[in-house]
Amino acid sequence: AQRVTQPEKLLSVFKGAPVELKCNYSYSGSPELFWYVQYSRQRLQLLLRHISRESIKGFTADLNKGETSFHLKKPFAQEEDSAMYYCAHGSSNTGKLIFGQGTTLQVKP
């Protein structure tokens, strides 16, 4: 079965420190991977997807098929990055998303 694993429930860093949110997936084939973010009192929204290979709000994520990982990185964390982050795998046929458990990122001043 497809599975997305985010091993850390909470990641706490100081402002300006590098951030890496880990995500591993189990899927045979070409994965469609996403990072979604939920800021306090806001709805879940797409942060980035591996196909677009773009950087959003300074975040990047590289698909590593050998390690079946899609870690989210940012070189210098900002306080406004504090949020819940979900890694997700999407089916290209149906579009349904399989989410990880989520990681709370806390950026301290």
Add this chain to the structure above:
Amino acid sequence: DTGVSQDPRHKITKRGQNVTFRCDPISEHNRLYWYRQTLGQGPEFLTYFQNEAQLEKSRLLSDRFSAERPKGSFSTLEIQRTEQGDSAMYLCASSLTATDTQYFGPGTRLTVL
């Protein structure tokens, strides 16, 4: 267009009662998805529609759950004979196609007493 909307935002009910939630997707989005999220977990897929056709249902969706999208626009999710285990946030999302971005609604938080 203000995005995906859901109604109600909160629902408190007693065990055994029936509840119905509504989702209004972004206009012209053919795909509509329902997810359920419990505390400390990521959203879990329940079912999805392409236009008015319900194309897949998760095993999480027991016989007490039914979803419709009668005219390919808004959708309803009904839970019959609610149980305490049904307490969760129910999320709706819509997209143009299977590979397009899914836009999520604010969710309906259900509490079953």
